[in-house]
Amino acid sequence: MKESFKMINNKILVTPRIKEEISNIHYLFMCELIEDLEVQRDYIQIFTLRASAEGLQEIEHSQKEPAYKKVYQFYTTHPVNGTIYVAIEEKYSVMMFGDEY
Known part of the structure; x- marks a missing residue:
């Protein structure tokens, strides 16, 4: 499923x-946040994921130009810690962890 999600008329590679x-x-969820962004999209989208012991997932979605930051929280059985970047290009986009950038 992950390889086929469309965003901005292109494919996301992971x-x-x-x-x-x-x-x-x-x-x-992260793909929806990018698609539903109400400000001009920067070519790099940043997601900072923080997990709590109680299963609460916090996702901070941000970009640099124009400046944007919004935090979301939800409960999940698979909370994750880390920073994820989505580099948006004309033909395709790439989703990767920050240390893979």
């Missing part, structure tokens, strides 16, 4: 690590 560590729920 790294093997994203495929392994990020659930479809997290993936789809």
Whole structure:
């Protein structure tokens, strides 16, 4: 499912690590946040994921130009910690962890 989600008329490629560590729920949620962005989209979207012991997932979605930041929280059975970048290009986009950038 992860390879076929359309965004901005292109395909999102994911790294093997994203495929392994990020659930479809997290993936789809982040893609929806990018698609529904109400400000001009920067070519780099940043997601900072923080997990609590109680299963609360916090996702901070941000970009640099124009400046944007919004925080979301939800409960999940698979909370994740890390920073994920989505590099948006004309023909395709790439989703990767920050240390893969």
